[in-house]
Amino acid sequence: MSAAAAGDSVGLTQTQTVRLFTSGQPLRLEGGDALGPVDVAYETYGTLNADASNAVYLCHALTGDAHAAGWHAGDRRPGWWDNLIGPGRPLDTNRFFVICSNLLGGCQGTTGPGSVSPLTNAPYGMDFPLLDMADFVAVHRALLAHLGVTRLLVALGGSLGGMQVLQWALTHPEDMAHATIVAASSRLTAQNIAFSAVARRAITDDPDFHDGEYAALGTNPDTGLSIARMMAHITYLSEEAFTEKFGRSSQFEESRRGFGVDFAVESYLDHQGQVFLERFDALSYLYLSRVMDYFDPFSRPDALAALAASPVRTMVLSFDSDWRFSTAHSLRIVRRLENARVPVTFRELKSPYGHDSFLLENPVYHATLRAWFDRALEVGP
């Protein structure tokens, strides 16, 4: 599908980069370190209106990037949330101004562990400081200021994106009118951490990892990173989705018994592991996944005080077949919000596709979001 054939897509887009923090005026991280410079890659879709009252911020998930919608020259696929964004879509770009930035610690334009440290003129590697969900939010806020947006109409994110929205709403509710938290968690379970821990071990135990100095040495922990990605993909789909998509079929006309790629599901995972290497960095995987492990915002005293004192409206969505961040995770958030008398709309949506559902075009899901966004526009920020 070319950009020209994209129909009601936002069409061709490009990623911009802005330096939001410098070495002289660095970002103060939650953990105490100072980080600068910090460059941020972002895209916008639609037009900010005169009173800057139509801004929507998308927070991306673990391996997302700033390219949420439309097409870049040469793209085989549009941006990762393209089905949501564009003329006539739930985030109608004739009415909303949509912002999406690559996360701090990422590897697609925003400063991360693969960036060059001004101190050494070499990639940070493991010298990059440990991050916290609050650091992601601090950088998002700096981008908003740069764009002249003082208050978001909507903050929206799925999975790790939803965790950022939760953190943001708790600590800076003045920044937004509507917080939208999809398929997320306020606290990973031991099983969640276990999956991430094994993925990280696959990366750090890869002999090409070299304590994170692989870039300087001209190597890459391809094996570990693809294993991590394959394992993660198992958790992104429901068992039902795996069965529906692949069953036990062979990718060949007849099964070729052996230790190679035979079952269709093996071919799928193999492909996912390989294409991931082209677009993602192993250190970013470590840093970003570790932020999720430690995220536990409700454990702080008075965690909900600011949000409860604000007029922010929240929506929490889950998918019934999501076993990575099941409805139980969303309900934990909902109960905390309700207990603090924060207005919260909760919906468990039916979908057979597991955690990945939050990225898919599901009619009830999209209708729910559309109604929420439309109402937000009526109410204003």
Add this chain to the structure above:
Amino acid sequence: MSAAAAGDSVGLTQTQTVRLFTSGQPLRLEGGDALGPVDVAYETYGTLNADASNAVYLCHALTGDAHAAGWHAGDRRPGWWDNLIGPGRPLDTNRFFVICSNLLGGCQGTTGPGSVSPLTNAPYGMDFPLLDMADFVAVHRALLAHLGVTRLLVALGGSLGGMQVLQWALTHPEDMAHATIVAASSRLTAQNIAFSAVARRAITDDPDFHDGEYAALGTNPDTGLSIARMMAHITYLSEEAFTEKFGRSSQFEESRRGFGVDFAVESYLDHQGQVFLERFDALSYLYLSRVMDYFDPFSRPDALAALAASPVRTMVLSFDSDWRFSTAHSLRIVRRLENARVPVTFRELKSPYGHDSFLLENPVYHATLRAWFDRALEVGP
């Protein structure tokens, strides 16, 4: 706990090894190859009675071995199903004669890919032939003949062990009176295969794997094998069990944020990955797990004809929190047996511990097995 303090344990045991097939009279494998010699490691507990009517065969799971009960000199733990076997235990060794052998393709005494090939005088490596569930059964049958048992009172196994019992009951129902299939499957799902596929990839992509020739080269794919084991352990426990055992606690008094082992669940997985290296071989992991992927006995025409024409009684047990081989897997077996009018007793047992439950001492589970074994003894083989 020493053997002397083992109470009603079977006490000190030892593994015996017997050559069941030779190069001249090899095992004819389901896939067409001939394999010989085939040595089998086994243990027995209790005494075979005069009419050989009290024999119970235990089939072990993916990484089990012949040492099911009692103690070897130097053991820190007894055999893997010790809680089931011994005086006064459900498999009372004053009444039953219990046999357990290491699987064909294994690495704890029975011929497998790490054994020396008579053709090359070097370890088989990937030249070892691909195996089938029927090949495991063929070797079990040869051991039975060696031991002078013509008909088992009970065949019993959990997980891959249950799959062997199912195969055995379908193809040679004359060998047993009671087939006991616990936490097993007649056909892996795409998700099941996905987990195994990623585990195998971790092994085969380890640079120390050397296309399976690591033994000859004096290396071992430790990294890949431990990653495989860590990942498998995630599937052996329920999410609830992970939460109960570890929650989000740190293994230290205070969390030491970083990329090391911090959360208790990380320490657990790390330990499981490490100790596994001392006792298991990477090639056995590949060969045995692949047998499970391809297992699909009901797909054969007339798969149930022999069993349905026999007097074999079957019991199928599942655990409600098992998400590796959930109750749905067991029910598929039950429905097939019922449709063929094979007598089948089915029970879904409550346990919070997931797939691992089949190895644990759960009162209702053990009472169910005890009643089943006692009744078998009354009825006879």
